[in-house]
Amino acid sequence: MINIFEVAETNQMIEKENLDVRTITLGVSLLDCVDSDLGRLREKIFRKIYDAAKDLVKTGDEISREFGIPIVNKRISVTPAALVGGPACKSAEDFASVARTLDDVAHEVGVNFIGGYSALVSKGMTEADKLLIESIPLALSTTERVCSSVNLGSTKTGINMDAVKLMGEIILRTAEYTKDEDSLGCAKLVVFCNAPDDNPFMAGAFHGVTESDRIINVGVSGPGAVKTALGKVRGENFEVLCETIKKTAFKVTRVGQLVAQEASKRLGVPFGIVDLSLAPTPAIGDSVADILCEIGLEYAGAPGTTAALALLNDQVKKGGVMASSYVGGLSGAFIPVSEDQGMIDAVAAGALTLEKLEAMTCVCSVGLDMIAIPGDTKASAIAGIIADEMAIGMVNQKTTAVRLIPVIGKGVGETVEFGGLLGYAPIMPVNRFSCDAFVNRGGRIPAPIHSFKN
Amino acid sequence: MKRTIITVVGKDTVGIIAKVCTYLAENQINILDISQTIVQGYFNMMMIVDMNRTEKHFGDIADELDVLGDEIGVIIKCQKEEIFDKMHRI
Numbered sequence: 001m002i003n004i005f006e007v008a009e010t011n012q013m014i015e016k017e018n019l020d021v022r023t024i025t026l027g028v029s030l031l032d033c034v035d036s037d038l039g040r041l042r043e044k045i046f047r048k049i050y051d052a053a054k055d056l057v058k059t060g061d062e063i064s065r066e067f068g069i070p071i072v073n074k075r076i077s078v079t080p081a082a083l084v085g086g087p088a089c090k091s092a093e094d095f096a097s098v099a100r101t102l103d104d105v106a107h108e109v110g111v112n113f114i115g116g117y118s119a120l121v122s123k124g125m126t127e128a129d130k131l132l133i134e135s136i137p138l139a140l141s142t143t144e145r146v147c148s149s150v151n152l153g154s155t156k157t158g159i160n161m162d163a164v165k166l167m168g169e170i171i172l173r174t175a176e177y178t179k180d181e182d183s184l185g186c187a188k189l190v191v192f193c194n195a196p197d198d199n200p201f202m203a204g205a206f207h208g209v210t211e212s213d214r215i216i217n218v219g220v221s222g223p224g225a226v227k228t229a230l231g232k233v234r235g236e237n238f239e240v241l242c243e244t245i246k247k248t249a250f251k252v253t254r255v256g257q258l259v260a261q262e263a264s265k266r267l268g269v270p271f272g273i274v275d276l277s278l279a280p281t282p283a284i285g286d287s288v289a290d291i292l293c294e295i296g297l298e299y300a301g302a303p304g305t306t307a308a309l310a311l312l313n314d315q316v317k318k319g320g321v322m323a324s325s326y327v328g329g330l331s332g333a334f335i336p337v338s339e340d341q342g343m344i345d346a347v348a349a350g351a352l353t354l355e356k357l358e359a360m361t362c363v364c365s366v367g368l369d370m371i372a373i374p375g376d377t378k379a380s381a382i383a384g385i386i387a388d389e390m391a392i393g394m395v396n397q398k399t400t401a402v403r404l405i406p407v408i409g410k411g412v413g414e415t416v417e418f419g420g421l422l423g424y425a426p427i428m429p430v431n432r433f434s435c436d437a438f439v440n441r442g443g444r445i446p447a448p449i450h451s452f453k454n
Numbered sequence: 455m456k457r458t459i460i461t462v463v464g465k466d467t468v469g470i471i472a473k474v475c476t477y478l479a480e481n482q483i484n485i486l487d488i489s490q491t492i493v494q495g496y497f498n499m500m501m502i503v504d505m506n507r508t509e510k511h512f513g514d515i516a517d518e519l520d521v522l523g524d525e526i527g528v529i530i531k532c533q534k535e536e537i538f539d540k541m542h543r544i
Contacts, residue, residue, distance in 0.1 A: 001502065002502070002539060003489065004490075006542040007459055007500050007538055009542075062513070065512075066516075066534050067536065067537040254540040257540065
């Protein structure tokens with residue numbers, strides 16, 4: 001039987017260490033909404049999502065209440081819009097109107113984000129893919145809750161450099177379109193290499209075509225719980241350190257598994273996966289960078305950071321995998337800058353640079369995330385950064401992503417405030433040397449060889 | 455049988471258990487187990503209860519216990535047992 005100390009431990013993790021379920025994300029396939037008439041397409045999309053998600057927020061709140069665990073976000077992911085909108089959308093404006101429908105239904109059912117305004121172009125782009133990508137600045141500046149993602153490469157296909165170049169321009173244009181809000185549009189736009197089909201986290205969530213009609217995916221969190229546990233083994237060796245992370249990750253993931261199963265049962269939707277990611281928030285004590293400091297670094301970014309992050313990421317997976325029947329999504333430690341107070345402090349102290357962040361992405365989930373850069377950064381430089389990050393993902397057979405925010409009208413040394421979970425960030429300098437000739441070549445980088453690993 | 459864990463945490467004072475138990479009895483909630491400690495002057499109690507016979511909704515009980523906690527000056531939480539089972543038992 002459960003004893004008072006176990007109950008106290010769980011409640012301490014929830015109340016003092018910010019343990020929560022970060023998101024219940026309902027995946028909805030829109031493939032059966034395809035229509036050649038734009039009006040009918042939008043109506044079908046609205047109806048399908050509304051019917052699937054009308055009880056999502058209420059159910060999430062009930063589960064939260066009954067188990068005493070906060071469920072921070074309730075969200076929706078849909079089939080990449082480029083696949084659904086192709087027959088009906090003949091212009092970027094047509095596609096942007098689909099984004100407005102997604103925004104409307106998100107408001108109607110009360111979710112705070114809807115993901116899947118996406119295109120999968122790792123090898124090539126269809127006309128629909130191109131139109132959707134062209135429409136992203138308009139779509140993100142005329143909607144509030146829509147998130148957009150573009151998959152630019154994969155280990156199997158290589159990197160679509162035409163699309164990489166285009167996305168450099170699109171990110172800059174999105175920043176320009178939303179410059180009155182400190183280029184907030186770019187916080188809702190992410191590019192991937194090896195994008196997973198079942199990611200519950202925004203901005204990159206979409207409902208992959210290999211998924212069933214509806215699915216429940218859950219993202220857990222708990223950097224604070226890991227940090228507190230590590231505080232109790234300060235000075236111990238790596239064996240003790242790793243065991244402690246594993247045990248904590250197990251406990252955190254079990255909560256996610258419970259919530260996922262309950263949500264699945266109550267909504268009558270199959271359970272997909274639990275995403276094991278350690279997702280920080282700007283709240284004090286909810287930081288992945290603080291865990292790195294607890295492991296023994298003065299600041300995130302100090303020598304040893306990549307090794308510390310590698311072991312953290314690996315132990316989280318080892319602990320979490322046993323705690324859940326299905327694991328998927330991004331599953332690792334997130335290292336967004338603006339959403340993590342410890343990372344912000346590290347940048348402000350001069351300990352953390354863009355280049356070090358890039359190295360860190362080699363060993364953890366996702367990539368260059370929520371990084372504010374000067375608004376006058378060239379599109380080709382952004383494309384070059386994206387290409388670097390995609391290459392890391394392609395060669396290492398892992399998901400990598402880039403979510404950069406060129407803040408129009410601001411430069412290095414200034415700070416940008418996004419508010420809420422998106423936090424704030426000091427603007428980081430970008431290497432000023434040119435990669436124009438590289439980016440302008442056009443075409444694809446071929447898939448890497450899968451043998452002779454060195 | 456689905457069981458619920460009620461925790462009461464706060465400054466120790468006369469009659470905390472009496473008031474909580476009275477409320478549970480009035481609502482046909484059966485107490486299966488109680489454990490209690492005082493940590494640094496703070497009252498910590500955990501009850502394992504069976505809510506199968508109560509006619510009230512789980513959310514209403516949780517809300518009313520919340521209000522009762524305010525009256526006594528303690529924090530009362532009401533959570534289904536599965537969250538603790540999942541976390542601490544393989």
